[in-house]
Amino acid sequence: MRLPIWSGVATLAVSLTLYPLFAGGAWLWGSLGAVLAVTVAGVVSSRLTLPGWAAPVLGLVALGVYLTAVYTGEKAWALLVPTKESAGALLDLLATGFADIQRFAAPVPDDPPISMLTTAGVGLIAIVVDLFVTRLRRAALAGLPLLALFTVPAAVLPDPIGWPAFILGALGFTSLLIADGRERVGHWGRAVLVRRSRAAGSGNQETADTRGLRLSGKRIGFTAIALAVVVPALLPTLEPDPLFGFGVGGGGKGKGGTISVPDPVANLRGRLQLPENTAVLSYTSSDDAPRYLRIYALDVFDGERWTMTKMKGRPENRVDQGPLPPPPGLAPSTKTSRVETDIQISDDVDPLEFLPLPYPPQLVRAEGDWRADVDSLMVFSSGDLASGLQYQVVSTEPEPTADQLDASSERPEIDPRYVQLPELPTLIRELATEIVADSPTKYEAAVKLQQFFTRTGGFTYSLETQGHNTEALTDFLIQSRTGYCEQFASAMAVLARSIGIPARVAIGYTGGTKIESRWEVRTHDSHAWPELYFEGVGWLAFEPTPAGSAGQGTARVPDYSLPRPAETTPSTDDPSTSPTTGSDTPSGAPNSRDRLRELDPEGVYSGPITPVETTPLWVTIGLGVAALLVLLLIPAMVRLVIRNRRVRALTWKISGPSDEVTARAEKVDRSVAAAWAELDDVLCDYGMARAPSETPRALARRLTQQHEFDAEAAGAITAIASAVERLLFARDPGSITPLKRELRIVRRALAATASRGRRIRATLLPPSTLLRMRGMGERVLDGFDRLENIRLWSRAARKNA
Numbered sequence: 001m002r003l004p005i006w007s008g009v010a011t012l013a014v015s016l017t018l019y020p021l022f023a024g025g026a027w028l029w030g031s032l033g034a035v036l037a038v039t040v041a042g043v044v045s046s047r048l049t050l051p052g053w054a055a056p057v058l059g060l061v062a063l064g065v066y067l068t069a070v071y072t073g074e075k076a077w078a079l080l081v082p083t084k085e086s087a088g089a090l091l092d093l094l095a096t097g098f099a100d101i102q103r104f105a106a107p108v109p110d111d112p113p114i115s116m117l118t119t120a121g122v123g124l125i126a127i128v129v130d131l132f133v134t135r136l137r138r139a140a141l142a143g144l145p146l147l148a149l150f151t152v153p154a155a156v157l158p159d160p161i162g163w164p165a166f167i168l169g170a171l172g173f174t175s176l177l178i179a180d181g182r183e184r185v186g187h188w189g190r191a192v193l194v195r196r197s198r199a200a201g202s203g204n205q206e207t208a209d210t211r212g213l214r215l216s217g218k219r220i221g222f223t224a225i226a227l228a229v230v231v232p233a234l235l236p237t238l239e240p241d242p243l244f245g246f247g248v249g250g251g252g253k254g255k256g257g258t259i260s261v262p263d264p265v266a267n268l269r270g271r272l273q274l275p276e277n278t279a280v281l282s283y284t285s286s287d288d289a290p291r292y293l294r295i296y297a298l299d300v301f302d303g304e305r306w307t308m309t310k311m312k313g314r315p316e317n318r319v320d321q322g323p324l325p326p327p328p329g330l331a332p333s334t335k336t337s338r339v340e341t342d343i344q345i346s347d348d349v350d351p352l353e354f355l356p357l358p359y360p361p362q363l364v365r366a367e368g369d370w371r372a373d374v375d376s377l378m379v380f381s382s383g384d385l386a387s388g389l390q391y392q393v394v395s396t397e398p399e400p401t402a403d404q405l406d407a408s409s410e411r412p413e414i415d416p417r418y419v420q421l422p423e424l425p426t427l428i429r430e431l432a433t434e435i436v437a438d439s440p441t442k443y444e445a446a447v448k449l450q451q452f453f454t455r456t457g458g459f460t461y462s463l464e465t466q467g468h469n470t471e472a473l474t475d476f477l478i479q480s481r482t483g484y485c486e487q488f489a490s491a492m493a494v495l496a497r498s499i500g501i502p503a504r505v506a507i508g509y510t511g512g513t514k515i516e517s518r519w520e521v522r523t524h525d526s527h528a529w530p531e532l533y534f535e536g537v538g539w540l541a542f543e544p545t546p547a548g549s550a551g552q553g554t555a556r557v558p559d560y561s562l563p564r565p566a567e568t569t570p571s572t573d574d575p576s577t578s579p580t581t582g583s584d585t586p587s588g589a590p591n592s593r594d595r596l597r598e599l600d601p602e603g604v605y606s607g608p609i610t611p612v613e614t615t616p617l618w619v620t621i622g623l624g625v626a627a628l629l630v631l632l633l634i635p636a637m638v639r640l641v642i643r644n645r646r647v648r649a650l651t652w653k654i655s656g657p658s659d660e661v662t663a664r665a666e667k668v669d670r671s672v673a674a675a676w677a678e679l680d681d682v683l684c685d686y687g688m689a690r691a692p693s694e695t696p697r698a699l700a701r702r703l704t705q706q707h708e709f710d711a712e713a714a715g716a717i718t719a720i721a722s723a724v725e726r727l728l729f730a731r732d733p734g735s736i737t738p739l740k741r742e743l744r745i746v747r748r749a750l751a752a753t754a755s756r757g758r759r760i761r762a763t764l765l766p767p768s769t770l771l772r773m774r775g776m777g778e779r780v781l782d783g784f785d786r787l788e789n790i791r792l793w794s795r796a797a798r799k800n801a
Contacts, residue, residue, distance in 0.1 A: 003134040004042030006179040008035045011126040013172025014146045017153055017165040022108060027118040030070060034123035037066040042130045052135040059127040071116045125149050139180035146173055264296040264507040280509065281356060282518045283343040290511025290519055290556065292529065292541055293356035297376040299504040303422035304469045306490060306505045311380060313371030319364040319379060324372045327360035329414065329538035336396040347388040355379040355386055356508050358395045360538065366391035400537045402564050405443035408534040418502035418533060421494065425474050432495040442501050446532050446542065449495055450561050453488055453544035457481060461551035485552050488545040489528040502533035506541065510554040525554050635769040646674040650740035668736050672727045675720055675739040682747050685762035686754045696721035713749035716742035
């Protein structure tokens, strides 16, 4: 009867590890109810001795009734019995939940579809666990579905799982194994060597005493859990972020050698839908102008989502080594403006291993191991986080003219992946061709694509739209024409590729809002935009998303992407419109003021570079060894604290005549008890422990004779034994003096008789403290025993069951 209950307890304990995935607690209460429903069904199945195959069926029925009552009760018969309408509503909730978890970034909103999906999943896990444990009697195999539940947050979240949640889950599974072992041993039959005492005439058959086995199993289980939590935190590693987020070199800052790339698109929608518009970062720039800050560059579209190619950030690409690699496609003859930006990331920003930067960055000065991806110029780190970081960026932004863009190569020298597309519906390719009809150049086609989204296409902005796969893209372009920046950026990039323009999707932040002297960027400034490639200029940002109150509030359309005035005729022969040679802005231009650092003629930064200090490996190993030593010295420190407390009790002072009787008696009692307890611990530490039946007088005689104490030591041990006996047995103990001196003499005499190894052990790993800690652990296990022995039915009912 206990196994179904412990199966439910283990499932619920492991499900607590899901808490970081949700923004509310509705999922927890729903899961609790689902586990209770399945557990009750399991208990009933055991009570009625139903066949093994019937128990999961009854569990599924109970789970279905519970889900119906909680989520679609208004469409059920009597708010409980499922009907065709309630079943259809449940299926709709499931479908919506599946769609929502793909759209939102953790922590996801705790809405009914997601809560219902989570509740149903936890309930199904509970049914499978009950099947393995109670019906198939394979408790160890129940760890597989529980492990599947445990790995969900580990696979989804970039942060490590909290160690309290892990301990609760591990305790649940350990308790399940202990209960199963107890059940098995309890069915061995009549005990032969060890029996429990029973009241005479009880008439009940004796069963095997499983207390020793249970205690050993608990010790093994609790020790394994403790080692799983403590050992990773102490071992030095090249990836200093253990399973639970603490340990040598971890500091909660990074992943040490690995880079976790979240789903940028899913995180984007999650930030835009947050109810609170909190500050993410602030910045100042040398030209005091707002600019987009890019975090990710997504260059692969597989028909389902945009992703990024594996980054290449070698040690020589560390930002503290000098200028970043040159921007792809930017010719030396292209006019550029040099801007320096000082960025301050908020301390409360979500864990971020990429730096928001204006494109293209030329130089980045930031503390930590930050590296630049050669192709995209994204700056990332495998050991540091951006939260709270202040850094400076020097960017050389191209200022192309329309004529220069018109003259860009028809066959750009760039990786062909930037124009690759999966099989697209014919309607999309026909739409792209129709939009750019009669465009003489790729640049003119790009401008018309942007105009299609912002003016001529009849598009509206809405955060309610979801999805960016081919089906959602077709619906956005052909039918609904409603979406937010994700759909606009993805659609324009796809249309650009379909007509041969290299394109990718950038994700980051708009320029934000000017507040006093700084530009402030908030969560609702999260944004996605397309970047298109033009040979000789490189990657340029376009803005197809509507701006202002009817769109992305702080979005801005770049000047070069606006249509040319009607009276202006493109000409490549007019010298006045030809590209300016050199990379410097004319003197006195707004973006040439407040220059802090300069590049030499070869484009190499010639200013001072502040070296970034990194922790050497030997320091990390040393910290790990030190932490291990501190852990090993805990018993010695506990022993020292206990000894000092007892020594303080060995002396007393009488404050006055009124204190002569009562206070003196209490202080004498405490002093003698402290001396006797300290003597007991000293004997235990030196391997001379007192036998339980040995009286104080017999102990003094044995120690004096066995170790040949001199007169001073013999007198001291005799004085202590006499004080203890008089206090315990005499009606009037008489005058008892403080025993501090006597205890010190005895301790010194005992230490002289012990070997050097025994003395070292008594100092570093005192057995008395270890036994005391063991006793505390056994009392904790006894508490679990008392919980296990709670009787829900009478003994006769359990026997019949």
